[in-house]
Amino acid sequence: MDKEIEALWRKEIKRQNQGIELIASENYPSMDVTKTCASIFMAKYAEGYPGRRYYGGCENVDEVERLAIERAKRLFGAEYANVQPHSGSQANCAAYHAFLKKGDKILSLTLNDGGHLTHGSPVSFSSQDYDFAFYPLGEDGRLDYELIAKRMEEEKPNMLLAGYSAYPFEIDFKKLREIVDDYNSKHDVHCYFMVDMAHIAGIVASGLTQNPVTYADVVTSTTHKTLRGPRGGLILSRDASFGKAIDSAIFPYSQGGPLEHIIAAKAVCFGEDLKPEFKEYIRRVLENTKACNDELARLGCVVSGTENHLFLLNVLDSFGINGKQAQEKLGQIDITVNKNMIHGDTLKPAYTSGLRIGFAAITSRGASKEDAIEIARLIFDCLKDPEFDIIEGRKKVTDISSRWQDVTNLTF
Numbered sequence: 001m002d003k004e005i006e007a008l009w010r011k012e013i014k015r016q017n018q019g020i021e022l023i024a025s026e027n028y029p030s031m032d033v034t035k036t037c038a039s040i041f042m043a044k045y046a047e048g049y050p051g052r053r054y055y056g057g058c059e060n061v062d063e064v065e066r067l068a069i070e071r072a073k074r075l076f077g078a079e080y081a082n083v084q085p086h087s088g089s090q091a092n093c094a095a096y097h098a099f100l101k102k103g104d105k106i107l108s109l110t111l112n113d114g115g116h117l118t119h120g121s122p123v124s125f126s127s128q129d130y131d132f133a134f135y136p137l138g139e140d141g142r143l144d145y146e147l148i149a150k151r152m153e154e155e156k157p158n159m160l161l162a163g164y165s166a167y168p169f170e171i172d173f174k175k176l177r178e179i180v181d182d183y184n185s186k187h188d189v190h191c192y193f194m195v196d197m198a199h200i201a202g203i204v205a206s207g208l209t210q211n212p213v214t215y216a217d218v219v220t221s222t223t224h225k226t227l228r229g230p231r232g233g234l235i236l237s238r239d240a241s242f243g244k245a246i247d248s249a250i251f252p253y254s255q256g257g258p259l260e261h262i263i264a265a266k267a268v269c270f271g272e273d274l275k276p277e278f279k280e281y282i283r284r285v286l287e288n289t290k291a292c293n294d295e296l297a298r299l300g301c302v303v304s305g306t307e308n309h310l311f312l313l314n315v316l317d318s319f320g321i322n323g324k325q326a327q328e329k330l331g332q333i334d335i336t337v338n339k340n341m342i343h344g345d346t347l348k349p350a351y352t353s354g355l356r357i358g359f360a361a362i363t364s365r366g367a368s369k370e371d372a373i374e375i376a377r378l379i380f381d382c383l384k385d386p387e388f389d390i391i392e393g394r395k396k397v398t399d400i401s402s403r404w405q406d407v408t409n410l411t412f
C-alpha cells in the first residue's frame with residue numbers, strides 16, 4: 001500500500017469514527033456498498049448502454065447495469081432510469097440538455113434560500129447555458145405556492161425546477177404539478193417540471209414523503225446522501241418516452257465510459273433501500289433530526305423546524321456569531337457541520353447567519369434520539385459560552401461517538 005495515502009487513510013478513519021458528522025449531504029454506506037465500489041468492474045470500459053456497447057466483454061456489466069436500472073425503477077415507481085451519471089451535477093446537466101435548448105428559461109429557487117449551484121449559480125455551467133429566473137421562499141421560510149404560480153406568469157419559463165440543498169420542510173410536488181399544468185393549459189405551451197431530489201431521495205424511497213416521480217417529467221438525484229449509496233447520480237422519469245433524449249444527454253453528450261463498479265454499488269444500495277429496514281432507518285433519521293431541532297428550540301435557539309433529515313440553526317440570532325465562526329468552533333470539538341445561508345440572510349455566503357445540521361450520517365452509525373438531544377445540548381453549550389472548555393467538549397464528543405458502529409464496517 002502507498003505509505004503516504006495509507007497514513008492519510010488511517011487519519012481519516014480516525015477523524016470520522018471519533019467525530020460527530022452532521023453535514024446533511026453526507027452519509028455512510030454499508031460495507032457491502034463500499035466493497036462493491038472497489039470491485040473489478042472498475043477495470044471495464046462500457047461506453048453505451050446494456051446490449052448497445054462500444055466495447056466487447058460487456059456481458060457481466062450489462063447484467064449489473066440492468067439490475068441497477070430495474071431496482072431503481074422499482075424503488076421509485078419509475079418507468080425509466082439512467083444509473084450512469086457520475087454525480088448529481090452531471091445528472092442535472094444531462095436533464096437540462098435532454099429537455100431544453102441553450103438559452104431556455106428555468107425557474108428555480110433563489111439560491112440563498114436553499115438552491116444548489118447547478119440551479120443557476122453564476123459560477124456554474126447552468127447559468128451560462130440557460131437563462132435562470134428565481135422564486136423566493138415565503139415570509140415564513142416555506143415554499144409559497146401562490147408566489148411560484150405568480151413567478152411562472154411573470155417569467156414564462158420552459159422549465160420549473162424544485163428540490164433543494166437546504167430546505168427543511170416537505171415539498172408538495174402534486175401542487176407544483178398542478179401549477180405547471182394550469183400554466184401550460186392557460187398559455188397553450190409546454191413548460192417541463194423537473195425535481196432534483198438529491199437530498200430527500202432516501203425519504204422518498206422509504207415512502208415517508210411525497211414521491212416526485214409521480215408528478216415531475218424528470219427527477220434527478222445523487223445516490224450518496226439519504227439513499228446511503230456510493231457517490232454518484234441518477235435520473236428517473238415516469239414517462240419512458242423521455243428515455244432516449246436523457247440517455248443521449250448522458251452518453252455521448254456529457255459523459256464517456258460509465259463507472260460500472262459504482263453502478264454495481266448503486267444496485268447494492270437500491271437492493272438495501274427496498275428492504276423494510278431502510279424505512280425504519282429513515283424513520284429514525286427524521287426522529288433524531290426533530291429531537292435535536294426541538295431541544296435547541298427549548299434551549300432558546302432560533303431554529304427552522306424540520307420535516308426531513310435537516311434543519312437550519314440561526315447562530316447569529318441565537319449566539320451573536322456568524323456561521324463561519326460557529327462551524328469552526330464546533331469543528332474544534334470534532335462536530336462537523338457547514339455554515340449555510342438562511343432565509344433573509346443579511347451576511348455574505350462566506351460568513352452566513354446559519355448552520356445546516358443533518359442526521360442521516362450518524363443515524364447510519366446507530367445514533368439514537370437520546371444521542372440527538374445530548375448533541376443539541378453540546379452544540380448549545382459550545383456556541384453559547386466563549387470560555388467553553390474545548391478539551392472537555394472533545395471528550396464528550398468521543399463518549400457519544402464511541403457508542404456507535406465503526407464507519408468502515410457498517411452493517412445495513
Ligand code: PLP
Nearest residue numbers: 025087088089116164165198222
Ligand atoms: N443537487 C442538490 C440538491 C444537491 O444538494 C447537490 C449536492 O449537494 C447536488 C445536486 C450535486 O451533487 P454532486 O455533488 O454529486 O454533484
